[in-house]
Amino acid sequence: MCVALAPGQARAGLASTRASFGCIDEGSTLTQAMAGRIVFNLLQVLVVMGFAPLAAGVLARLKEIVQSKRGPSVFQPYRDLWKFFHKDEVVSEDSSWIFRFTPYIVFVTPIFVALLIPVLTSYPLFFAFMGDMLGGGFVLALGGFFATLAAVDTANPYGPIGASRTRMVGFLAEPVFMIVFFTVSFVAGSTIPYIVQQKWVTPLANFFAPSHVLLMLAFVMLILAEGGRIPVDNPTGHFELAMIDESKSLEYSGRGFALIKWGGQMKFFVLLCIFLNVLVMPWGLAREQTLLAVLLAIPLVLFKIFCFLLVLVVVESSLAKLRLFRIVEFLGAAFITSVAAMIAQVFSP
Amino acid sequence: MSEATIQLLENLNALACGLFLLTAFGIVAMRQARGCLMLFIAQSLLLAASAALLGLRYGSGHLYGVALVNLISKPIIVPWLLRKTSPAEVYTRREIDQALNIPVTLAIALALAVFAYFLGIPLANAVGPEFRGPNVPIGIAGLLLGAFTLTVRREALPLLIGILAMENGAFLAGISIARDLAMLIELAIATDGLIIVFIMGVLVRAVQQHVGTTAVGELASLRERAAEPTAPEVLP
Numbered sequence: 001m002c003v004a005l006a007p008g009q010a011r012a013g014l015a016s017t018r019a020s021f022g023c024i025d026e027g028s029t030l031t032q033a034m035a036g037r038i039v040f041n042l043l044q045v046l047v048v049m050g051f052a053p054l055a056a057g058v059l060a061r062l063k064e065i066v067q068s069k070r071g072p073s074v075f076q077p078y079r080d081l082w083k084f085f086h087k088d089e090v091v092s093e094d095s096s097w098i099f100r101f102t103p104y105i106v107f108v109t110p111i112f113v114a115l116l117i118p119v120l121t122s123y124p125l126f127f128a129f130m131g132d133m134l135g136g137g138f139v140l141a142l143g144g145f146f147a148t149l150a151a152v153d154t155a156n157p158y159g160p161i162g163a164s165r166t167r168m169v170g171f172l173a174e175p176v177f178m179i180v181f182f183t184v185s186f187v188a189g190s191t192i193p194y195i196v197q198q199k200w201v202t203p204l205a206n207f208f209a210p211s212h213v214l215l216m217l218a219f220v221m222l223i224l225a226e227g228g229r230i231p232v233d234n235p236t237g238h239f240e241l242a243m244i245d246e247s248k249s250l251e252y253s254g255r256g257f258a259l260i261k262w263g264g265q266m267k268f269f270v271l272l273c274i275f276l277n278v279l280v281m282p283w284g285l286a287r288e289q290t291l292l293a294v295l296l297a298i299p300l301v302l303f304k305i306f307c308f309l310l311v312l313v314v315v316e317s318s319l320a321k322l323r324l325f326r327i328v329e330f331l332g333a334a335f336i337t338s339v340a341a342m343i344a345q346v347f348s349p
Numbered sequence: 350m351s352e353a354t355i356q357l358l359e360n361l362n363a364l365a366c367g368l369f370l371l372t373a374f375g376i377v378a379m380r381q382a383r384g385c386l387m388l389f390i391a392q393s394l395l396l397a398a399s400a401a402l403l404g405l406r407y408g409s410g411h412l413y414g415v416a417l418v419n420l421i422s423k424p425i426i427v428p429w430l431l432r433k434t435s436p437a438e439v440y441t442r443r444e445i446d447q448a449l450n451i452p453v454t455l456a457i458a459l460a461l462a463v464f465a466y467f468l469g470i471p472l473a474n475a476v477g478p479e480f481r482g483p484n485v486p487i488g489i490a491g492l493l494l495g496a497f498t499l500t501v502r503r504e505a506l507p508l509l510i511g512i513l514a515m516e517n518g519a520f521l522a523g524i525s526i527a528r529d530l531a532m533l534i535e536l537a538i539a540t541d542g543l544i545i546v547f548i549m550g551v552l553v554r555a556v557q558q559h560v561g562t563t564a565v566g567e568l569a570s571l572r573e574r575a576a577e578p579t580a581p582e583v584l585p
Binding site for chain 2: 203204205206208209210211213214217328329332333335336338339340341343344347348
């Protein structure tokens with residue numbers, strides 16, 4: 001089902017990207033190739049923007065089905081966004097510029113990360129060498145940082161509670177991220193996602209290397225923590241005192257709320273893309289540099305995401321939300337898993 | 350056997366060993382008694398998988414036998430024996446208390462695992478190139494983590510599982526070193542393990558009947574009432 005890419009092919013891709021950075025006036029073919037790359041890049045961003053609410057809707061619907069309910073349509077998140085964009089926005093008089101600025105940052109940061117990671121193509125695109133996985137992590141963290149500031153800014157009593165809890169989860173998740181990236185760089189000799197993804201399947205036996213499987217496990221736990229999913233946080237809960245992630249956006253309304261919500265969905269989508277395309281395997285990504293191949297990659301990538309959402313639904317439906325101080329243990333387990341991956345890789349005899 | 354197949358088998362074996370290490374960590378830190386038992390079953394299945402994969406890799410029929418014995422005795426007979434002997438109250442216990450809190454426990458367990466690697470790799474290298482695999486260091490790590498479970502747990506059933514996890518660790522190292530041991534020895538070890546489980550299960554039941562709990566960590570002081578000349582206590 002999955003054919004390993006020849007390493008030479010990937011290298012050729014890198015070389016041509018560098019070439020397209022360097023000289024523009026070297027003839028129309030290069031310009032054309034560059035235009036193609038830009039189109040692919042735009043396509044990546046559009047896919048992330050367009051399908052992020054769908055992923056959220058499918059996940060919510062699947063959960064409702066598991067709970068023997070009918071649940072809203074999978075397109076409900078789009079309708080919600082449409083509704084919020086058409087509502088008036090209320091902004092507290094006592095809030096500062098941070099409050100008004102934050103929705104845009106939360107909205108834009110996942111788009112930046114989408115430019116850095118392989119969403120549809122297995123060869124590097126225009127901005128692939130602008131930042132590695134650590135850089136992507138920092139850009140995502142910037143959005144979280146501003147969301148925290150904005151939650152404190154309004155002096156709503158529940159905002160700072162949620163913000164400080166999010167920080168707690170964040171700083172416990174940080175070492176796991178670090179160890180995952182270190183292990184990845186041990187394996188692949190690089191943290192550029194386009195180079196990393198080839199290592200797991202060349203040869204195919206590498207897919208079953210213990211470091212790879214343990215990394216995947218650790219990263220699933222990270223996705224649960226960072227995405228505010230069930231063992232850590234209940235995304236459908238409406239009780240302010242128990243909220244972790246949601247309470248940061250309590251004060252937002254109208255367009256600001258829509259942007260924050262959409263940004264959160266895109267962040268989740270981007271995390272799924274990093275996990276499935278970079279850390280699991282590059283199956284389904286476009287290998288040829290044609291528009292048709294890239295368009296064909298869209299349903300395949302969405303299918304991959306759907307399969308992972310099924311796993312996520314099973315996890316979320318079979319676990320209960322942890323008490324706040326048990327989150328330390330959950331992320332401790334993730335840390336142990338990632339360190340076990342590192343030990344297995346570094347000390348492998 | 351082609352080069353790619355050998356590499357695939359070795360990677361799968363390494364994967365089974367890596368997951369084995371993970372379950373050993375889980376047995377140290379799991380809060381529920383039932384979860385502990387489940388992890389032990391998973392660990393035994395991984396041990397059997399590792400034995401079968403090594404058997405396939407080196408074409409050793411003996412290792413298939415080891416896998417089969419493990420597959421039957423540990424995941425099936427051990428839980429059945431425990432269920433027969435020890436009271437149901439043991440399984441329903443949640444939120445078991447530990448001598449140390451869980452993050453500290455996990456940190457020490459991690460240090461033990463790294464130590465096991467430093468111990469195991471020179472050992473395997475000294476013996477010969479064909480023993481170089483993850484089995485020896487991870488087996489030693491399983492042994493150490495099982496012993497560590499014995500020191501931090503204060504509940505009867507996880508203590509028992511700690512002993513069995515030690516045995517699993519020793520087995521995991523053993524199958525890569527002694528590939529053609531007499532089958533009799535494996536059977537003897539497996540029977541020994543089952544008898545240990547049986548005796549411990551009965552012991553747990555006796556403790557639970559006498560004291561009313563299986564939280565053996567709380568049984569720190571001796572009871573002196575038995576020394577009094579009155580009639581012996583009537584058991585409920």
